[in-house]
Amino acid sequence: IDAYEAIESVLNWEKFISTVAEAEKLARPADFDYLELLDNRYSQLRRYTPKLLETFEFKATSASLAVIKALEVIKELNISGGRKVPESTDTSFVKPRWLKHVVKGDTIDRHYYEMCALAELRSGLRSGDIWVAGSKQFQDFEDYLLADSSWQSMCSSQTIPVAVATDFTTYIEQRSLELSEQLALVSSMIVENKLVDVRIENEQLIITPLTNAVPxxxxxxxxxxxxxxxxxxxxxxxxxxxxxxxxxxxxxxxxxxxxx
Structure with a gap:
């Protein structure tokens, strides 16, 4: 089969060339990153991000303090109306994937700096490294725990609300006894060949494979x-x-x- 004749039987050669050229314009390189397109959406973020940063107070663990500092820089720029991010601004929170977009030569791209900070804010809220003061859903992890005074009171009065012994020696003795009893039961059942789908063959433990539930x-x-x-x-x-x-x-x- 002649490939050229096969192509011309479907569309003429000029149309084929123009189609290939158009496809090459639309095609993206194998290492294309959608971050390159985010700048086109910056104006949409600006509809609400200033109000977001103005309204909520974000706090963080030491691992995410750089993100909080970045949010403060953005808030200051919003208040002052500044367009340029100071060159001395900390960019340690910027991940390698974002770096080429945020830092361009000796300058910091305001749009990508802000979008990167917001992306890290989202990740921090999800992981718990960042929380919102006064929030129920995104509160500090420590707020989920018992207050130290309450814990000390429970310990001194031996009223810790758990379903097991709180004394380690007592707990480990109980669990060791239970484990020994269960091991003895399993051993006797194996000897008597009473365990379902489990048996000993040639001094090896054999477990019967599961059968296919689909006919x-x-x-x-x-x-x-x-x-x-x-x-x-x-x-x-x-x-x-x-x-x-x-x-x-x-x-x-x-x-x-x-x-x-």
Whole structure:
């Protein structure tokens, strides 16, 4: 088969060349990072981030203090109306993936600096390294624990509310006795061959494999059902579904935001 003739039977050569050129413009390199596109969304973040930082008081462990300092820098810029991040600003919180976007030569990109700080704020809130003063959901981890005074009072009165002995010697004796009893029971059952799906063969412990819960007939039935489905391209299916629902009219251009 002549590849060129096969292509021209579908579309003419000029159209093919223009299509390839257009595809090359749209194609992204293998190491493409979506962070390169975030700057286009900065204006949307600015609709609420100044109010967010103004309203909530964020605190952090020592590991995330650099993020809190970055948020303070952003708050000061919001108040003063400044556009440039001071060159002496700490960027130790910036991860390697963000670094080339945040630090550009001798300057710090305001947009990416702020977006990186907000991304680290989100991660810190999820991990618990950062919390919100007065919040129930994002409170300091220490607030979940008993107050030290309450703990000391429970210890002195021996009223610690747990379902096991609080004295270590008593606890370990009880658990050791229970473990010995269970081991003796298992040993006797193995000797009498009473353990279900467990046996000793040639001085080795053998555990019977689990059986397949799905009958073999299901595989054949599944293949028959699959053979009844039409062989169509996914793109054709999307076009057909769009004719029913018109979902593509809700798509907007990535940069302009206009309806496609």
């Amino acid at each position: 073999k007939e299901v595989d054949e039935f599944s293949r028959k059902v699959h053979s009844l489905l039409p062989r169509i391209k996914l793109t054709d299916l999307l076009v057909e579904v769009d004719s029913w629902t018109q979902f593509t009219k809700h798509f907007t251009h990535l940069h302009s935001g206009e309806q496609v």
